[in-house]
Amino acid sequence: MIRAYELTKRYGDTTVVQDLDFSVRPGTVTGFLGPNGAGKSTTMRMLLGLDAPTRGRSTIGGRAYATHSAPLTEVGALLEARSVHPGRTAFHHLMALAHTHGIPRGRVEHVLDLAGLTSVAGKRVKGFSLGMGQRLGIAAAMLGDPATLILDEPVNGLDPEGVLWIRTLLKSLATQGRTVFVSSHLMSEMALTADHLVIIGRGRLLADTTVADFVATAGGTAVKVVTPRASALCDLLRGPGIDVIGANGPDALEIRGTDSAHIGRVAAAHAIPLYELTPLAASLEQAFMDLTQESVEYRVTAPEPTGALA
Numbered sequence: 533m534i535r536a537y538e539l540t541k542r543y544g545d546t547t548v549v550q551d552l553d554f555s556v557r558p559g560t561v562t563g564f565l566g567p568n569g570a571g572k573s574t575t576m577r578m579l580l581g582l583d584a585p586t587r588g589r590s591t592i593g594g595r596a597y598a599t600h601s602a603p604l605t606e607v608g609a610l611l612e613a614r615s616v617h618p619g620r621t622a623f624h625h626l627m628a629l630a631h632t633h634g635i636p637r638g639r640v641e642h643v644l645d646l647a648g649l650t651s652v653a654g655k656r657v658k659g660f661s662l663g664m665g666q667r668l669g670i671a672a673a674m675l676g677d678p679a680t681l682i683l684d685e686p687v688n689g690l691d692p693e694g695v696l697w698i699r700t701l702l703k704s705l706a707t708q709g710r711t712v713f714v715s716s717h718l719m720s721e722m723a724l725t726a727d728h729l730v731i732i733g734r735g736r737l738l739a740d741t742t743v744a745d746f747v748a749t750a751g752g753t754a755v756k757v758v759t760p761r762a763s764a765l766c767d768l769l770r771g772p773g774i775d776v777i778g779a780n781g782p783d784a785l786e787i788r789g790t791d792s793a794h795i796g797r798v799a800a801a802h803a804i805p806l807y808e809l810t811p812l813a814a815s816l817e818q819a820f821m822d823l824t825q826e827s828v829e830y831r832v833t834a835p836e837p838t839g840a841l842a
């Protein structure tokens with residue numbers, strides 16, 4: 533379990549992380565999302581004791597990271613700026629890390645295999661592509677078989693096969709009961725990988741929710757309606773909070789701000805035939821954009837729920 537308590541970081545007059553309170557639970561993949569510069573890396577660095585918070589604190593497994601006696605075996609981390617000796621081979625890089633914690637050679641070979649790097653284990657790291665470097669960073673994070681993983685943009689630089697590999701790996705690590713906290717700016721990827729989301733904008737918490745709940749509440753849902761009496765139905769439905777957001781053709785409507793049951797009842801009460809009545813879930817991408825647009829306006833709460841008919 534990772535806990536952040538009012539975590540705050542200022543650089544001079546600029547507050548880059550403000551009063552972040554959240555928990556990352558074991559057994560699930562938690563996505564840490566936010567637009568560029570939202571403060572994700574800074575937060576992760578604070579969790580790992582690499583940046584001192586201006587205010588607030590955080591714990592991993594109930595204790596501050598710095599108090600863990602053998603951190604590699606408790607928390608595996610992949611940060612954006614890695615320090616890997618470019619002249620070392622992948623194998624020697626991992627062996628050097630393993631020595632600091634008394635981790636046996638067999639474990640090094642295992643994580644090289646896990647990361648798909650066995651065939652390049654003897655190659656110098658300076659010749660590695662971005663994707664290979666990411667795989668090596670993930671292998672290093674896994675080295676101590678830690679209960680907690682904190683990974684900053686792990687899919688960065690990976691090809692489609694690598695993206696699929698990391699998605700499957702993260703899910704299986706969570707299934708084993710580990711705490712997996714992974715940052716990304718790729719909404720579509722998080723929708724496929726994460727169960728839970730912690731979303732920040734301008735250093736503030738915008739949402740701490742499941743993927744499904746986030747889409748339902750932050751993005752709202754729309755209902756597609758096909759009826760030969762579109763304009764009559766529209767007139768009947770129109771009211772505060774009801775929005776007709778799109779129509780493909782004269783008979784089709786896309787309505788936001790109410791649900792399909794209500795639309796169905798109104799149509800039935802006025803004998804309006806419906807050829808189609810389909811609830812459309814907002815995509816995670818759309819929900820995220822809606823939410824971060826709010827953050828640009830310095831609002832930190834989720835958008836007002838769309839109202840029902842007056």
Ligand SMILES: Nc1ncnc2c1ncn2[C@@H]1O[C@H](COP(=O)(O)OP(=O)(O)OP(=O)(O)O)[C@@H](O)[C@H]1O
Pocket residue numbers: 543548566567568569570571572573574575717
């Ligand atoms: N050492 C520093 N000194 C001053 N400002 C900093 C420092 N480190 C980060 N920042 C600023 O803090 C803000 C948050 O940066 P951070 O890297 O944490 O965001 P991020 O969400 O990880 O962004 P990205 O997705 O672009 O990596 C940015 O505006 C950045 O310029």
